[in-house]
Amino acid sequence: MSTTLFKVVRSHAAPAIGARAADWRDDALCRSHPNPELWFPKGTDAVSMADERQAKQICTGCPVMAACRRWAVETREDSGVWGGLSERERYNLRRRARSRNTDPAVRVLTFPSIKDAYKALTQKTGRHVIWTGGNEVKVGKARLTPNQVAWQATRRRPPVGRVFTDCETDGCVRHLNDQAMRQARDTQKREAAACGTRSGYQKHKRLGETACETCRQANADADRRLRNTGTTTERSAA
Structure with missing residues (x-):
């Protein structure tokens, strides 16, 4: 469970500014990075681990890395790379802190x-x-x-x-x-994006499915263009 100051789980842009006073978040490099997904590796495969290493490398050059790390540890942020530390590394920091704390309330x-x-x-x-x-x-x-x-x-x-x-x-x-x-959602999005095209119609046929109306219309339009122009590609107006 995340206790972050913002509630966009899959975004690493530092916590939303809102009406607060200026603080460390204003200078975080991740706020302007074009690929915030780097800070949220999707697994432990080679690509995900490469993303994590790249995110950590960027963190090392961030002027607010220490403040970001302190915030993530103190708020028990449990998703992604923060202040150059992964979830597991932050967990280990908290575990070591707990081993030195004898207060029953924090056990x-x-x-x-x-x-x-x-x-x-x-x-x-x-x-x-x-x-x-x-x-x-x-x-x-x-x-x-x-x-x-x-x-x-x-x-x-x-x-x-x-x-x-x-x-x-x-x-x-x-x-x-x-x-x-998450992978199933990505697949559904890709498949949905293919609908409404001739390739989408052909995919329905390969799978033995009844083509949807948008794919049937796209295929009919492509056939008409082929007869009239010799190509299925729709040419833009000059």
């Missing part, structure tokens, strides 16, 4: 099962399920984030890759997505 809560943790630390509010505990719980020997607890307690399959919130409501752990869901 990680332990539960016998994921279901028990979910039941004890969530509250249903309308369409949302709000996490009311801390940023980490312990089940057996495993330490889990709120998103991981909620996913495993409510879904029939384990998550693929990292689990992110998919909701604008702060603290909601009902609306989540994992890498498999």
Whole structure:
């Protein structure tokens, strides 16, 4: 669960300015970078790890890296690279800090099962399920984030890759997505973009599907252009 000052999970532009006074966020390099996805690697494959290394390299040249890192650790930001540190590196920093802290109030809560943790630390509010505990719980020997607890307690399959919130409501752990869901969405977007073209019509046929109306019309238009001009390409007006 993220306790960030802003609620756009998949954007790394430093927290929204709003009406606040000027501070470190104004000078963050990530605010103007053309590819903010670098700071949110999608997995542990070679490409994702290369993105993470590139993001960290940019962070090393950022004039507010120290302030960004301090903010991310203090607010328990659990997604992406902040201040040159990954989620795992920030988690390790907090774990070492906890090992030196004897205050019972800051200890990680332990539960016998994921279901028990979910039941004890969530509250249903309308369409949302709000996490009311801390940023980490312990089940057996495993330490889990709120998103991981909620996913495993409510879904029939384990998550693929990292689990992110998919909701604008702060603290909601009902609306989540994992890498498999994100990839499926990307595929759907690509397939939807292909509709309305001759290639889209041909794809329907290859899959043994009934072509949609937009694809049938696009194919008919391409055939007409082929008969009239010798090419299926639509020529722009001079």
